[in-house]
Amino acid sequence: MKFNNIRRAMLRAGVAGLAVAAMTCSTRTAKAADVTLVETGSSLLYPLFNIWVPDFTAANPGIRLTTTSTGSGAGIAQAIKGLVQVGASDAYMSDALSKKNATMMSIPLAISSQAINYNLPGLNDKNIKLSGPILAGIYSGKITMWNDPMIKAANAGLDLPARVIIPVHRLDGSGDTFIFSQYLSDSTPMWKSGTGFGTTLSWPAITGELGAKGNTGMLSAAAANPYSIAYIGVSYADEVAKAGLGTAMLKNADGKYVLPASDTVGAAANSVVTDTPTDERISMIFAPGAKSYPIANYEYAIVNATQPDATTAGAIRTLLTWAITSGNDPKYLSQVHFLPLPAAIVTLSKTQISKIQ
Amino acid sequence: MIPAALCAVVLFLAIYSAQAVGFNGFGFVSRITWDLGNMYSDPVTIRGVQVPPGASYGILVFVVGTLLSSFIAILIAVPLSIGAAIFLSEAVPAKIRPVLSLLVELVAVVPSVVFGLWGIAVLIPFIGHYISPTGNGYGLLAASIVLALMITPIIATTLLDALLQVPKENRESAFALGATHFEVVSKAMLPMVRATLIGGIVLALGRALGETMAVLMVSGGGLNILPTSLFSPISTIASFIVSQLDSAEQDPTNMAVRSLAEIALVLFIITLAVNAGAKLLSSGVLTNVRHRKQ
Numbered sequence: 001m002k003f004n005n006i007r008r009a010m011l012r013a014g015v016a017g018l019a020v021a022a023m024t025c026s027t028r029t030a031k032a033a034d035v036t037l038v039e040t041g042s043s044l045l046y047p048l049f050n051i052w053v054p055d056f057t058a059a060n061p062g063i064r065l066t067t068t069s070t071g072s073g074a075g076i077a078q079a080i081k082g083l084v085q086v087g088a089s090d091a092y093m094s095d096a097l098s099k100k101n102a103t104m105m106s107i108p109l110a111i112s113s114q115a116i117n118y119n120l121p122g123l124n125d126k127n128i129k130l131s132g133p134i135l136a137g138i139y140s141g142k143i144t145m146w147n148d149p150m151i152k153a154a155n156a157g158l159d160l161p162a163r164v165i166i167p168v169h170r171l172d173g174s175g176d177t178f179i180f181s182q183y184l185s186d187s188t189p190m191w192k193s194g195t196g197f198g199t200t201l202s203w204p205a206i207t208g209e210l211g212a213k214g215n216t217g218m219l220s221a222a223a224a225n226p227y228s229i230a231y232i233g234v235s236y237a238d239e240v241a242k243a244g245l246g247t248a249m250l251k252n253a254d255g256k257y258v259l260p261a262s263d264t265v266g267a268a269a270n271s272v273v274t275d276t277p278t279d280e281r282i283s284m285i286f287a288p289g290a291k292s293y294p295i296a297n298y299e300y301a302i303v304n305a306t307q308p309d310a311t312t313a314g315a316i317r318t319l320l321t322w323a324i325t326s327g328n329d330p331k332y333l334s335q336v337h338f339l340p341l342p343a344a345i346v347t348l349s350k351t352q353i354s355k356i357q
Numbered sequence: 358m359i360p361a362a363l364c365a366v367v368l369f370l371a372i373y374s375a376q377a378v379g380f381n382g383f384g385f386v387s388r389i390t391w392d393l394g395n396m397y398s399d400p401v402t403i404r405g406v407q408v409p410p411g412a413s414y415g416i417l418v419f420v421v422g423t424l425l426s427s428f429i430a431i432l433i434a435v436p437l438s439i440g441a442a443i444f445l446s447e448a449v450p451a452k453i454r455p456v457l458s459l460l461v462e463l464v465a466v467v468p469s470v471v472f473g474l475w476g477i478a479v480l481i482p483f484i485g486h487y488i489s490p491t492g493n494g495y496g497l498l499a500a501s502i503v504l505a506l507m508i509t510p511i512i513a514t515t516l517l518d519a520l521l522q523v524p525k526e527n528r529e530s531a532f533a534l535g536a537t538h539f540e541v542v543s544k545a546m547l548p549m550v551r552a553t554l555i556g557g558i559v560l561a562l563g564r565a566l567g568e569t570m571a572v573l574m575v576s577g578g579g580l581n582i583l584p585t586s587l588f589s590p591i592s593t594i595a596s597f598i599v600s601q602l603d604s605a606e607q608d609p610t611n612m613a614v615r616s617l618a619e620i621a622l623v624l625f626i627i628t629l630a631v632n633a634g635a636k637l638l639s640s641g642v643l644t645n646v647r648h649r650k651q
Contacts, residue, residue: 071603094397096409096609166493171578171592173604196411200604202392203580210495210590211578213600224482225493 034062035315041075041088042175043214044112044233045299048336049088052327056319059326063315072175073199079302080104085316087302090175091199092281103305106281107352108298109323111339113265114179116248116295117240118229119222120146120161124246127259129154131251132187132286132294138229139167139184140191141206146227154251164208166228168221171211173199176218179285179297180231186286187251187294219243231295234260235336252294253286264293265339273344280348298345299338305355313356320353370622377615378622380406381414385619388415390581391597393604393613400610407610414616416623418583422591423627425584426497426572427565430504431558437505438512439554443542445513446520458517465510473574476503481575489588495577498587503571508561515557519550552639559635566628569595594624 039049046069053065070078072089079087080101092106116130134150137143143150147160170177181197195201203209210228212221215236222230223243232240237260240247249257258264268287276282286294301320307313328340341349378385380403394412401410445458476499485494523546531545547554577590578600584591592600598617605613 073603073606077606091607094607094609096396096399097607100609164491166491171573171580172600173602173607196395198393198396198604199607200393200601202390202413205389205580205582207582207585207589208491208493209582210493211580211592211600213573213578217574220477221495224477224485227492 035311036064036066037086037312037315037319038066038068038084039086039088040068040070040078040084041302042072042090042299043069044090044175044235045088045109047235048110048299048332048338051332051335052323055332056322056327059322060318063318065319071173072178073173076302079304082304082308085303085307085312086319089300089302090297091178092298092300093302098279098281101304105303105305105352105355106279106300107303107320107349108280108341108345109301109320109349110299110328110333110341111265111269111284111296112299113234113260113268113293113296113337113339114176114231115234115237115240115260116229116250117219117222117232117245118248119226119245121226123158123160124244126158127247127249128158128160129251129257130248132184132191136184136188136191138165139169139206140194140204141209144206154257161227163227166208166210166225167206168210168212168218168225168228168230169201169203170218170231171213174214175199175297176215176231176233177201179295182283182285183250183295186283187253219245234265235338237337250294252290252292253288254290254292256290258291258293260293260295262339264291265296267291268293268296269339269342269345273342276345276348278348278351280345280352298341303356305357307356310357317353317356320356321350324349324353367622367625370618370625374615374618374622376406377414377612377619380404380408380612381616381619385414385416385616386420386623387417388413389417389583390415391418393601393608396604396608396613406612408612409608409610412612414613414619416594416597416620418579418581419592419594419597419620420623420627421583422497422500422576422579423566423593423595423624426500426504426576426591426593427562429497429501429587430508430565431562433501433505434509434512434561435558438509438516438557439547441509441513442516442520445517447538447542458514461510461517462514464506465514467507469507469568469571470574472503472507473571476571476575484588491588493577493588495575495590496579496588497576497584497591499575499577500572500591500593501587503575504565504568507568507571508565511561511564512554512557515560516550516554519553520546523549555635555639559632559639562631562635563628566593566631567595567624568593569599572596573599594620594627 049067072091075087075089078084146165147162178199181201185192185197210221212218215233218230218232219239222228222245249259251257267289268284271287271289271292272284284296324341324346390413392413394409396409398410400407449457481494481499484499485492527545531541572593573596579590579592598620605617
């Protein structure tokens with residue numbers, strides 16, 4: 001009896017407590033959910049958006065932000081259809097899509113880059129030197145062995161093994177494939193007229209070539225296959241290092257070999273600042289300058305300038321402005337190895353953001 | 358209700374892909390190259406429809422990959438499941454049989470992504486180190502083994518149910534005639550459950566043909582090249598649709614998505630053909646058995 005009474009009392013207290021908690025919760029969410037913004041797209045930008053959410057919503061309690069990772073193609077498509085307010089993409093919108101959807105804008109949020117990683121037992125700490133034409137040769141099946149004369153010529157003094165190269169590429173549509181193939185196109189005429197560039201390619205048929213899903217798939221395929229080579233987004237740099245893969249130095253437009261690092265990627269960004277048009281759709285692949293790393297890109301928000309109501313438009317403006325100012329703080333960006341936008345680009349982005357009505 | 362839903366699905370696929378069917382023609386299933394074209398330049402008009410320049414859609418590689426991986430999976434799974442079913446019905450005491458058969462059924466409901474993870478973590482390094490001549494574990498063999506593991510419980514449980522329903526009289530009269538245990542199973546019991554076995558295989562084949570995630574994780578994603586050995590990377594129809602959808606959505610002409618819908622239509626037709634074929638086969642086997650009895 002005694003126990004039963006105590007239990008009943010506890011239950012009652014518990015129920016009351018729950019009710020109070022539920023009430024406070026509901027009043028809080030009712031206040032916070034004045035506007036709900038949905039972001040979807042690039043799996044490369046997704047971690048950054050997730051880092052942003054708590055601080056952004058703390059600074060702007062009237063806006064709730066939902067983030068999902070679907071892929072750059074989905075980000076662009078759903079933003080155009082109006083299903084989401086912010087589409088995230090590693091690639092800017094194509095001319096054809098921009099013409100078809102004149103009110104859609106591509107607004108840079110941060111700068112990302114990509115590493116060429118390889119699994120060469122014994123040489124993974126050596127940073128071998130590779131160029132666009134060498135990579136184009138590997139991915140088109142013209143260079144099949146690690147001790148190919150072209151690779152040897154770029155890496156004098158290194159003991160390259162007589163082993164077959166296993167090229168790994170992305171199987172799913174990917175901004176990484178987009179910037180990688182842009183580097184090959186810009187540096188190698190043979191690749192430009194053949195395979196070209198895009199988020200998915202019709203890869204030349206090579207025996208033993210592997211397709212992998214996502215950056216994690218690229219990483220595990222490269223780690224599991226000695227003598228493989230892969231292109232992996234720089235957000236995965238920590239995992240790449242943990243897996244013990246090598247990172248290649250790449251030949252830039254000035255003929256210098258550089259590693260992906262904040263100064264080399266920053267140099268690439270600075271070299272294209274003056275050429276960036278007002279719609280900010282520009283490639284910084286194979287940028288000029290002795291220090292420029294050749295595979296760097298803007299990460300874009302794909303947004304419709306014409307919004308259904310003023311509240312939503314205002315919330316999107318608040319979000320994007322916050323992202324390119326406070327959100328570009330190194331304390332956020334360094335976690336995913338991104339770089340902040342140069343000041344001139346921030347100005348251009350702000351002009352674009354002000355058009356959202 | 359269910360036939361209506363089926364019709365609606367087929368109708369949707371047919372209408373949505375109609376433009377692609379017209380553009381691709383019959384070469385769709387015989388071409389090896391799948392190329393979305395250059396989606397970053399202006400679309401061109403070919404055969405009356407707008408497509409990105411260079412676009413050419415051919416799915417022979419995926420059809421071959423789908424049929425080969427499912428076929429090899431069945432080859433591996435059938436002996437395994439027959440063995441498992443006979444073991445459970447003959448060698449295991451009736452008391453613990455329900456427990457063991459429940460465990461087998463549980464394997465059938467393990468999500469496919471778990472099989473895929475196991476494939477990546479265990480199977481692929483194993484194939485790469487010990488079996489594959491090139492040191493690469495991804496490909497046809499890995500996909501087939503993962504599929505085989507996924508479908509074995511489907512065949513085994515269907516067969517077990519049938520074996521347990523073979524009348525006691527049949528077993529006992531065979532024993533009375535002096536047959537060994539092996540002969541009882543192989544001559545008196547298995548022929549009676551042949552139709553069920555084929556039914557189970559068809560069910561399993563349906564699962565294998567349409568399996569997406571696990572295959573995507575271990576197949577190596579072959580593109581534009583037909584498999585030449587067990588260690589060649591392949592793509593299956595279902596996994597290819599998933600991997601391409603995101604890029605296809607960027608196509609300003611929408612032809613890429615329509616062509617993916619056409620692939621889905623082809624997968625549907627293949628599944629239908631396999632099922633119809635198996636139906637014919639199993640009914641033929643049934644009449645054979647009846648004839649023999651008379």
